[in-house]
Amino acid sequence: MPLSDQQENIKARALEAYGEEAWSEGWEAALRIDPDFVAASIALRQVPTLKRHLSAKFHALCRISVNAAATHLNVPRILPHVRAALDEGATPHEILEVLELASTLGIHTMNIGVPLLVEVLEERGRTGPSPLTARQEELKAEFTRVRGYWHDFWNEMLELDPEMFAAYTDFSTVPWRTGPLTPAEKELIYISYDIAATHLYVPGTKLHIRNALNHGATVEQILEVMEISSALGLDAVETAMPIVAQELRERGIAL
Template sequence: MTLTPKQQEIKDRYIAARGSWGAPWDTVLAVDPDFVAAYLDMYQVPWTKNELSDKFKELCYLAWNAAATHLHEPGIRAHMRRAIEFGATPAEIVEVLELAATLGIHTMNIGVPLLVEVLEERGRTGPAPLDARREELKAEFTRVRGYWHDFWNEMLELDPEMFGAYTEFSSVPWRTGALTPAEKELIYISYDIAATHLYVPGTKLHIRNALNHGATVGQILEVMEISSVLGIHAVTVGVPIMVEELSAAGKEVPR
């Protein structure tokens, strides 16, 4: 592909900023170079403000790429590689993945209140007072995780077995982890606020917790900026499919 001066300048800027260049961008650069430039400018916002370290920014990208609501393997690999280049340790990377693995509990966070609503339609009154075992579970969660939120009440009441298992599961990185409490909360925010999840109660909770642990407003905004580029996978996944289909149809592929 012979690039125009404008296309070459955009590609050079992209590689200088991102450290790599993927095949889909050759096609996009041929069809719509202005889009590549605009995307790069948006992507670079948190990299010019630098409220977070380069390593931690890459760990945030890794978190929402690896989260169950996205599971974008090329992004997982690319941002894990960059995090390692910036000095991330195996312990830090594994902890980010452990934190992302807690996303599944939102099934209970959303489902149990819906169950309670239906039970109330059928005459349920309550909640029932907590027995000694449930009080112990609540105290343990509050001690290890450093907070309590009312959306745990109904799960604790109706399913203490699952609540106890989740308390242990989610508490491991809080006992042995390599990230600070504020960093853990920022990781939670990165995938709760991502377009593939948009879990409002969790986002608000973890914003509050992050601030309580010393995170700044600028850091929280930077995490949101990082998560805001998730939509680009419409292009990076879709364009290679377009190239395949054009080739299969005997049509010219932009180069």
């Protein structure tokens, strides 16, 4: 069945705003059933685009971060955002740095798990942290120097598992030593996946907001990153509607 004039106008808006790669079978099916929802979705996704406190290139880099992060891994959406980033002038190193930053998400296993371990140990009689060794003090100083901050949630990991902390320090500081993004941009990338609905890591989000502001990011830029990440919820439609459309076809229900 042909699209109505209203549906054609909504689709044209989406294509103009996001290009052919952003339109999919899922959105086509949703448009046929509920054009008002699709129009509202376009408007929601356009909020950071229309504000543009960050460059189009950085928008694309944030979307790579959100979609490639281990808590989401929306593989079909990675390529369109990589293409958009390249079209806006991103370098291969900038794209890789975004993935390097997103790769640090895995350490949240330790950030959450080690304090829980300490709680259990305290229930069993642990009386307090042991003094840091000279090597542990060196690791703390190195992390603080390169990463530019220290947070108390590192204390227990450094005390109980200095080998892991040393490896993580070396791993997480690579983009800070070799990466082309500015310190503020790095912190904004951290925010983009920490605040995403598939993660919502509160301690890390607050830490990186503080760091981003310290490095010169504006409130508007931080909000814009959050707006970009909040569009993740629309993946429910894009992922599920092709399945719905296929089932409707098999049942002979026309859209």
